Amino acid sequence: MSTREQPYSQPQGRTKTLPDGADGNHPLALLMKRWTTRPSLSASDRDALASLALTRTRVQRGAYIVREGEPVTHCGALISGVVVRQKLVSTGNRQIVAIHLPGELVDAQNLLLDHADDSVQSIGQSEVAVIAKPTILDLIAARPEIGRAIWLDTIIDASITREWVVNMGRRDGRGRIAHLLCELYLRLQAVGQCPSDRCILPLSQEQIADCVGLTPVHVNRVLQTLRTEGLITLRAHRLTILNWSGLTQVGDFDGRYLHDRIKV
Amino acid sequence: MSTREQPYSQPQGRTKTLPDGADGNHPLALLMKRWTTRPSLSASDRDALASLALTRTRVQRGAYIVREGEPVTHCGALISGVVVRQKLVSTGNRQIVAIHLPGELVDAQNLLLDHADDSVQSIGQSEVAVIAKPTILDLIAARPEIGRAIWLDTIIDASITREWVVNMGRRDGRGRIAHLLCELYLRLQAVGQCPSDRCILPLSQEQIADCVGLTPVHVNRVLQTLRTEGLITLRAHRLTILNWSGLTQVGDFDGRYLHDRIKV
């Protein structure tokens, strides 16, 4: 529900340019790894990606990467951290419409639009590879396979959003939260953030509430029931799945809508 | 909520092939008209579209055009009628995740996917231009601008879906229904189905309920309040907007998320 996030920060104040490849990996390494299996990019396509002009930036917790209504000049690929897309309603309440994990494009859908129609905000601290819009559009024009890969990414994002509509429309609080946890667990696993049955869930209860359309108070109570039923453990951002089949049952979860965002 | 739709019909039984251009217009006329303004296709691109191999089919009320989980072999463009995308949950309840109007692609997102992840069902009777998936993919490869047009369409669909998430997550019944009516009114207007402040709203109250995540009973009660407050008239599928600014206020409606799906 929160509208009281971090105060709006100016673009120049929100990020910090880092030396390229500060951690020894290419900033787009996760993205390219993802795209080798499914859209199956050629080696030369991958080279083109690798030599793309980009700025590696660090985004502070709560800072905005894109603001609703702004003209779209850049496109971002998430390197590390977690980022949410969100919209505000007139009462000031917030609805999160998507969660982005490392290796995903943060606002590919804005490439063909003049103005962003939602905001992108960083949970915790994150790193983003920022690429100028014309750079990406030229790349797509020159290399159709990369264009297809990006298109496929937006299609899978859309599929996830549709499942969220189902989640909010036809499941009660228990189901919604269980479903969200199942999705995030699989997606975190796909990007190597779940060594075992436990993972770091970077969302607060208030942010979970903004994902599933409930109040933080009610999210709290639902999580307690999931805990006492032995389905999960969750505290201090550490989520453990104690009973996967039970959780999928409560959440009516079938991961096929995630397509290539999970390991099959 | 209904699971009791028309009984499942076999593909061969559900449609009827019509002579091409039975009404004097090209089946893709609306689509091409839409794409001349915004993605601004060239004349040769439009020619390529006009000579595309397609089958014009009539779809009976309640029949399925795509079934969830099926392999995707075709893509459809809606010529006339109204069609919904939907998913079922384990309780048997239905959630409608999108509404498609004439001139829109019905399952463009499935072009890059192996299996459909939701079903497409015809409200009332409709006509669809069915195009084989390889035909479309070849066209996109040969004419990147058409690929972009289709991509933009999927992006706008995704934007609408995100607004639906907001609608279900952060608005009460009144707001949800008012918002849906505002959206449909503008979109129907964009395809020339609203000569004045009145239009044909082809959804039953039960179908409205499945769009906004409520029960038909509650939709009925909400509609009554909207009527008694002098905002709308709605009976027998005939919707009249009596007080547009009042309705947009109740629905917290800002149509920018519709992008090119409305006339500006």
Add this chain to the structure above:
DNA sequence: CGTTAATTTGAGACCATTCAATTTCGGTGG
């Protein structure tokens, strides 16, 4: 180790659901 954010708890009010039963409506055949 203090300060702020996040989580937890309680009780009452309210929105929406459930489950029928009833009425109206649109279309059909006599």
Add this chain to the structure above:
DNA sequence: CCACCGAAATTGAATGGTCTCAAATTAACG
């Protein structure tokens, strides 16, 4: 043209899920 039928819309009353509004407790962070 009327009688009829099934689908859609409407109504009622009781139940239940979720919200609201605090206040208290716990955890996170510099």
